[in-house]
Amino acid sequence: MENLIKEDLESIGIIGEINEIKQVYCSFEPATIEEKKMLFNAVNSTPEYLKDHVNEVIVINHIYAEQVNIVDExxxxIIPIPRIVIIDNNGIGYGCASFGIFNSIKKLIGIMGAPSPNNPYNVKIKQVNIRNKANYSALTFELVE
Incomplete structure (x- = not known):
């Protein structure tokens, strides 16, 4: 599984190695101290959970993704999963650990290109039921006007 996440990120050219264990992607390189603080605060203490914003529209200015490990109860x-933080036009981070959002982001970047303040994307957060899995759903999003 760990290699699949890495290969998916590498396949569309959006991976940078921090060290030998962690893989990270960020859609922008902060240049100023203000941008660095905004990025750090958005990803370090993510103020919002994406699951709390289902059916809402979020303007994506930046995306941060990293691989984290969880323990199967x-x-x-130990299972590697993608942790995603979507950063909106106000610098607010919306975090989740979701393969559905991860897959939507791969497709978004692969088809539309990476978001930026000059190229933001309006997305509507959705929760969809997974076929053949009772009581199981996943987060995803769709592009909207």
Missing amino acids: NSGE
Whole structure:
């Protein structure tokens, strides 16, 4: 699984290695101290959970993605998953650990290009049921006007 996340990010050219363990992507390189503070605050203490904004429109200015590990409660196995922070036009971060959002972001960047303040994307956050899995849903988004 860990290699799949890395390969997905590498396939569309959006990966940078921080160290030998973590993989990270950020849609912009902060240049000023203000931009660096905004990025740090948005990803370090993400003020909003994306799941709390289902059916709302968010303007994506920047995307931050990293690989984190969770422990499967049943097996005790360590599982790598993508942690995503969508940063809006006000510098507010909306965080989640979601393969659905991760896959939507891969498609968005692959088709439309990376977001930026000059090229923001309006997205509507959605929660969809997963076929063949009772009581299981995933976050995703759709582009809107």
